[in-house]
Amino acid sequence: MAQRAEPPDGGWGWMVVLSAFFQSALVFGVLRSFGVFFVELVAAFEEQAARVSWIASIGIAVQQFGSPVGSALSTKYGPRPVVMAGGILAASGMLLASLATSLTHLYLSIGLLSGSGWALTFTPTMACLSRYFSRRRSLATGLALTGVGLSSFAFAPLFQWLVSRYAWRGALLLVSALSLHLVACGALLRPLSLREDPVMGGPGTQLTSLLHHGPFLRYTAALTLINTGYFIPYVHLMAHLQDVDWDPLSAAFLLSVVAISDLVGRVASGWLADAVPGPVARLLMLWTTLTGVSLALFPMARAPTALMALAVAYGFTSGALTPVAFSMLPELVGTGRIYCGLGLVQMVESIGGLLGAPLSGYFRDVTGNYTVSFVVAGAFLLAGSGILITLPHFCSSASTSTSKPRDLVTEAVDTKVSLTKEGLGED
Secondary structure, three states, X not given: OEEOOOOOOOOOHHHHHHXXXXXXXXXXXXXXXXHHHHHHHHHHHOOOHHHHHHHHHHHHHHHHHOHHHHHHHHHHHOHHXXXXXXXXXXXXXXXXXXXXXXXXXXHHHHHHHHHHHHHOOHHHHHHHHHHHOOOOHHXXXXXXXXXXXXXXXXXXXHHHHHHHHHHHHHHHHHHHHHHOHHHHHHHOOOOEEOOOHHHXXXXXXXXXXXXXXXXXXXXXXXXXXXXXXXXHHHHHHHHHHHHOOOOHHHHHHHHHHHHHHHHHHHHHHHHHHHHOOOOHHHHHHHHHXXXXXXXXXXXXXXXXXXHHHHHHHHHHHHHHHHHHHHHHHXXXXXXXXXXXXXXXXXXXXXXXXXXXXXXXXXXXXXXXOOHHHHHHHHHHHHHHHHHHOOOOOOOOOOOOOOOOXXXXXXXXXXXXXXXXXXXXXXX
């Protein structure tokens, strides 16, 4: 284990960025491209589309709600064995899915087993990356998360070719082999010991302190609101464009414009957050506000030029807020509590992600169009943006970026002492 007083801001940290890049691609790239298998599975098992849809939904839910488990294990044993074990689980789930004889088999293999593997990979990797960087944390996070967008472009045609060549069972077998590379990604996560770690205590102590940490709770509430509206265009923008008489090919092209702008926004935001002085929360509020406004304006635009401009604006700003949201958390809780903090945030904010699309669909059914859906989605982001203003040092003129705020270390010591006195123990 590397012993450091402060995050090194480079060195082996760039290998961790490389690991996070491929790991995000192998998790979310596979999830985003699973639609290729959807049609094949509906035909193979002669089941309703709604029942087949539960395969990916269960996998996403297990990945999100299982994040605290991966975080707790990483706090105790380090991220390397946890992520490597997650890679084996994810690959095993896909392997067993290639032998499936029923939908229940797929629910358990891809949904439960692979989903559990994904839960042990993404959060620990991003938390480990945050511990290696301080000044350049946002840029490193932005570069790592570009793996999601690039793999979404590459995997969909690749999976389609595999299905046409080897059928869906052979394709899933090869996706299993691809997922096994998560083990190599985990092997690159060299543990890093920082000066503040000893006073942060075990997972139980950290969880208790976070649940009494006002700024962290407000930040979690803000991200949950943001997540509620964030994914609406990915689910309903195509349907909205068809409602306003766009042909499917043009609508698909507009989604590609959103994806490309998202990639550019992630890298640009990461660089800007590290280059511009001032609290990261201020930049996160800016991107969140602009994303909410562009979402609310989508139903008002009818001309192709206006819709194209909004697609670019939404893609760039929604991509830009992602690395800043990840890099801001260590400023609030300190790098010593980043594993537990990120896992807890991922679990809670997933509630918004799960409720957003059904709520949008409900408004479409009631009103007959997507106007209210997109306006409400934008309002959720603006509400989350408003909560960000209440975070500490938001109006400060100097940057508050630091890997271990002194007040958080002091608070951790106080919490640890008080818990010990109450007989709860460190864990």
